[in-house]
Amino acid sequence: MPSLLRRKLEPPLPEAIDIAGGRLPLTVRQNPRAKRMIMRIAPGGGALVVTVPRGMSNRKVREFLDRHRGWVEERVSRAPDRVVIAPGAIIPIRGEPTLLTHRGGRQVTRLEPHADDAPSGEIAAPGVRQQLLVGGAPEHFSRRVLDYLRREARRDLEAAVKIHAAAVALEPRAITIKDTTSRWGSCTADRRLAFSWRIIMAPPAVLDYLAAHEVAHFREMNHGPKFWALCHKLCPETEAGKLWLKRNGSGLHAVGVG
Structure with missing residues (x-):
């Protein structure tokens, strides 16, 4: 006692x-x-x-x-420096540095080309070739950017999963987009997939590897030799995708709301 x-x-x-x-x-x-x-x-x-x-x-x-x-x-x-989602910040989208620009009004959030010689009053970002134009009130800026990134992540992941699922002749039960910190993706025994929305900031080939990795679990719920053989068959760039996430994944997690 x-x-x-x-x-x-x-x-x-x-x-x-x-x-x-x-x-x-x-x-x-x-x-x-x-x-x-x-x-x-x-x-x-x-x-x-x-x-x-x-x-x-x-x-x-x-x-x-x-x-x-x-x-x-x-x-x-x-650790990489934290990047706050705000007007003027530069974040990667599909591997490309992207300037976040607030335009206000009722404009739909969309990607557009960005020129080095920005008009007067706009932010210059040398070497950045695209910008994300965001409408709405300033206080909603970060939420609108996050909403856009989540939508794009879902769209790209659903397309990649569809291709790989057809290759293994099994369909996912559900696809959920989350903000996970320990894993980029997961797959349950009943084929429910979950992915981090942050993967949309990685190059498309890395997103494709992640989708292939989780779909390979439809057939092999482990990380044994058969699993990796199937993963390489679905995505020949498997090793490059693994290495990219190991080297650059923490940078994607450094992007967030202030």
């Missing part, structure tokens, strides 16, 4: 930790299957996530954080 009382009186863990350059939000998750503490930087470098065995004391978690503070600071320093 005394030990239980001492544990209840432990001070709570902080909601953020101090590192060089500022404070980093902290999330601690208990996992009954975890045998040791594991930490990772959330995609985009915006938070620290620590997974601990169930019942781990706060004192031990603090000691773990103190021992690995240098690792956290080094990883955060390598």
